[in-house]
Amino acid sequence: MxxxxxxxxxxxxxxxxxxxxxxxxxxxxxxxxxxxxFHDCRKRISHWLKAQGEQVAQACTKQCEFIIAQRIRRSLQIFHLYTRIWDEVALKEFMKSWRNRALRNSRHFLMSSIGITMYNWDRERITKDELNGYKKEIEGIYRLRDSTVVCAKCQLRIVIDVRQSGIKYCTCTDNKFNATSNQDSEGWKPYIEREDMLIWRREEPNCGGLFAYKVYGSFAEVTAEDFLQAQIDVDYRKEWDPTARELRIIDTDPASQSSADSHSDVIYWETIWPKLFANRDYVYQRDWVVDKERRLIIIISKVTDHPAAPSKPGTYRVTTYWSYMVIRPYTEFHQPGIEFGLTYFDDPGVNIPSAVTAWVAMTGLPNFLIRMREASRNYQNYKIAKQSLDASDTNYVPLKNEDIFEDKVLHGNMQNSERSEILNGKNVEDYNKIEHTEVPQFNEDLKEEEEEEDSTNSSEEGRGLLDYFYLAKLFA
Incomplete structure (x- = not known):
């Protein structure tokens, strides 16, 4: 209206x-x-709202309070429920972790309580079959040499990196060809040649470009006895190797304690690295055996775990390491003149550019072998100075056996013209037969100037970069 x-x-x-x-x-x-x-309706609604406003507000307030209280009560109930559940789960987890820790450290508990070693030698011991598998290592190196560093046409040596005096090299390719590109069926390539030493290397699969190394050496002035002692005498190793911060035998195989021709130990070794790197340490089992019938010494090392040498904070534990060495004297174990083959690999756990690795290997490995050679030559002086000839000295093991080789001493007096020159590439026939022994000839003495230079260099770089990388960690 x-x-x-x-x-x-x-x-x-x-x-x-x-x-x-x-x-x-x-x-x-x-x-x-x-x-x-609509005038009356509007007026009535207005009066009703004025009269009922307070009651409506009170009802709304009560409803909100009820809802809030209900939510708080439910939250408290859920909190208490999860608290009880968490207590049960936490208790179970704690009991489980304690049980696992107790099982894991049970060896340490037993050692601390009754003082015995829990190392399982029956399971971890290097088998005789593995030791016997390396008895033909020297012959294998001869074949490797013939296939990689000997010319198939003229049968003369091929240059690897540096020409050495006293060796006739191949001239078929006008001296423009070297042997570093040659490779045998197992992947070994010639790498370094130094006086009385040849070195090959092979890239190991799935190891980030790291190489295994194979060394062949022939030292005319070193005896097999002294060379062995330079490897296994841990006290002497700390004398001539400045990178060995700690080196000790932590366990010995009970089955080998009564044997004079074989021994098995577990060794802990910590090596010093530059300040930018953590020191590396090794726990490895080392077995050596003397085969007097074949005139061989075999040394095998491989990484193991031992409860007496847990990992230390601030030191990187090397978990990939193995090596094997075969030593053969020209005539007798106590007479000067040996040849040896060494193959080893270890992963120091740090990514090093290949150029740096090659430079370190090219320089550091030959220098280390020279120091090892010098240490072997001086072992008798060290033994006398330390009075290690006493019968209680367990580090020294004499290898003389006159009864076995008495009729073979005459071979040590053969003239130089009748000997074969191993490094010159001439074949060795039936070298492993004692009755047809042919002895290789090398330069008997090093020049005095070179000896002084090597000694000075080794002392100056004793704490240098070359001594810290993985090249010098296998001979302990």
Whole structure:
């Protein structure tokens, strides 16, 4: 009604010129507004809201309080439930971890309580079959030499990296060819040649570009006895190797304690590295055996675990390491003149660029072998100075056996013209047969100037970079 009157007034005002807005008509319109259809309803709603507003507010407040209280109560119930569950789980986890720790450290508990070694020698011992597998290592090196560093046409030596005096080299290719590109069926490539030494290397699969090395050497002035002692006498090793921070025997195979021709030990060895690197340490089993019938000494080393040598904080434990060495005298174990073959690999656990690795190997490995040669030559002086000839000295093991080789001493007096030159590439026939022994000839003495230079260099670089990398960690 109200809207109809307003609309009618607007239309009349717009389209009728005679329309006059007098007070009478406007009053009639306003009076109609007061008595509209919805006027009473609106008035009633307004009065109801005024009367019920406080009650509505109180009801809404009570409802919100109820909901909040309900949520808080449920949260507390869930919290207590998870607390009880967590207590049970935590207790179970604690008991489980304690049990695992107790089982894992049971060896240490037993050692501390009753003082015995729990190392399982029956399981970890290097087998005789493995030792016997290296008895033909020298012959294998001869074949490797013939296939990689001997010319197939003229049967003369091929240059590897540096020409050595006293060796006739191949001239078939006008001296423009070297042997570093040659490779045998097992992947060995010639790498370094030094006086009385040949070195091959082979990249090991899945080892990040690291190489295994094979060394052949022939030292005319060193005896097999002294050379062996330089390898196995840990006290002497600490005298001539400045990188050995700690070197000790932590366990010995009970089965080998009564044997004079074989021995098996577990050794702990920590080597000094530069300040930018953590020191490396090794725990490895070392077995050596003397085969007097074949005139061989075999030394095998491989990484192992021992409860007496747990990992130390701040030192990196090398877990990949193995080596084997075969030593054969020209005539007798106590007579000067030996040849040996050494093959080894170890992963020091640090990524070194290949160029740096090659430079270290090219320089450090020959220098280390020279120091080892000098240490073997001076072992008798060390033994006398330390009074190690006493029977209680367990580090020294004499290898003389006159009964076996008495009829073979005459071979040591053969003239030099009758000997074969191993490094010159001449074949050795039936070398392993004692009754047809052929002895290789090398330069008997080093020049005094070279000896002084090598001695000076070794003392100056004793703590240098070359002595720290993995090249000098296998002979302990």
């Amino acid at each position: 109200m809207y109809t009157v307003q609309s009618s007034g607007m239309l009349l005002k717009r389209f009728s010129a005679n329309y006059v807005q007098n007070s009478t008509r406007l009053a009639s319109f306003r009076q109609c507004e007061r008595y509209g259809k």
